Amino acid sequence: xxxxxxxxxxxxxxxxxxxxxxxxxxxxxxxxxxxxxxxxxxxxxxxxxxxxxxxxxxxxxxxxxxxxxxxxxxxxxxxxxxxxxxxxxxxxxxxxxxxxxxxxxxxxxxxxxxxxxxxxxxxxxxxxxxxxxxxxxxxxxxxxxxxxxxxxxxxxxxxxxxxxxxxxxxxxxxxxxxxxxxxxxxxxxxxxxxxxxxxxxxxxxxxxxxxxxx
Numbered sequence: 001x002x003x004x005x006x007x008x009x010x011x012x013x014x015x016x017x018x019x020x021x022x023x024x025x026x027x028x029x030x031x032x033x034x035x036x037x038x039x040x041x042x043x044x045x046x047x048x049x050x051x052x053x054x055x056x057x058x059x060x061x062x063x064x065x066x067x068x069x070x071x072x073x074x075x076x077x078x079x080x081x082x083x084x085x086x087x088x089x090x091x092x093x094x095x096x097x098x099x100x101x102x103x104x105x106x107x108x109x110x111x112x113x114x115x116x117x118x119x120x121x122x123x124x125x126x127x128x129x130x131x132x133x134x135x136x137x138x139x140x141x142x143x144x145x146x147x148x149x150x151x152x153x154x155x156x157x158x159x160x161x162x163x164x165x166x167x168x169x170x171x172x173x174x175x176x177x178x179x180x181x182x183x184x185x186x187x188x189x190x191x192x193x194x195x196x197x198x199x200x201x202x203x204x205x206x207x208x209x210x211x212x213x214x
Contacts, residue, residue, distance in 0.1 A: 016050065016054050017054040017057040017058060019054075020048055020050055020054040020055060020057070020058045021054075021057070021058035021061050021062065023048055024044065024048075024055075024058045024059070024062060025058075025062055025067065025159070028062070028067050028068075028078055028163075029067075029131075029159065029162040029163065030131060031163065033078050034078060035078050035079065035080035035081065035163065036077055036078060036080050037077060037078045038074060038075060038076070038077050039059060039068065039075070039076040039077060039078065040075075041055050041056065041059075059076050063076070065156065065159060065160065066079055066160050067079055067159065067160065081163065081164065086161075086164050086207075087207075089157060089160065089161035089164055089207075090161070090164060090203060090204065090206075090207030092157055093154075093157045093158065093161050093203050093207075094199075094200045094203035094204050094207070095200065096150065096153060096154040096157055097138065097154065097199045097200060097202070097203050098196040098197070098199045098200035098203075099145075099150060099196065100138075100141055100142045100145050100147075100150060100151070100154055100199065101141060101145075101183055101186070101187060101195040101196050101198065101199035102145075102192045102193075102195055102196040102199075103144075103145030103146060103147055103150065104141045104142075104144035104145045104187045104195065105186060105187040105189075105190055105191060105192040105194075105195040105196075106145075106190075106192055107144065107145065107146050108144070108187065108188065108190060109143075109144050109146065112140060112143050112144040113140075113144055113184070113187065113188060115140050116137060116140040116141060116144065116184055116187075117184065119133055119136050119137045119140060120137060120177065120180055120181060120184055123137060123176075123177045123180065124177040124178075124180075124181065126170075126173065126174075130173060134176065134180075135158070137180055138154075138158065139151075139155065141183070141184075141187070141199075142154050142155070144187070164206075164207060165203075165206045165207065175205075176202075176206070179198065179201075179202040179205070180202070182198050183195060183198045183199050183202060186198055
């Protein structure tokens with residue numbers, strides 16, 4: 001069990017419950033645990049090599065974020081999205097990511113944007129955990145914007161909508177990182193309108209199949 005929980009300083013080992021929650025969240029967002037799939041404590045305890053207590057803690061925490069549904073009849077299941085909910089997530093995330101990029105272009109914090117450039121280079125190379133790099137890129141842009149409220153809202157929507165956005169195949173991954181490059185170039189140039197437009201278009205492009213159902 002070595003997952004690094006969010007908001008834990010580097011080099012500091014997070015509590016076991018936080019590690020389990022991070023692992024469970026990662027498996028849901030990556031699609032290893034499918035929407036509608038029942039989450040049985042004993043099976044998850046074996047999966048992560050822990051007792052049932054941190055599993056219960058993790059399930060309750062992720063239920064509060066909308067990733068897990070709890071019911072008296074079925075117990076804990078991975079939350080499913082209706083087509084309407086998925087479209088709404090795309091719309092809201094597009095607006096939030098656009099505003100995040102606008103703020104990043106407005107303030108252009110050098111140290112933060114240097115990290116964004118490093119993440120971009122790693123992702124564009126096609127090496128490493130591309131899903132994690134993608135999340136890190138967007139989170140770094142949110143940090144560059146400097147608005148903690150917008151960052152928290154964007155992170156929440158990003159987690160809950162992650163199952164909607166799965167770029168599959170080499171061509172899709174390459175397009176994703178080319179769009180990331182365009183967003184960052186606009187931010188570095190200080191062009192707020194272009195940065196916002198490109199970031200919003202990036203989300204809408206990824207969610208196009210769902211938006212087409214309107």
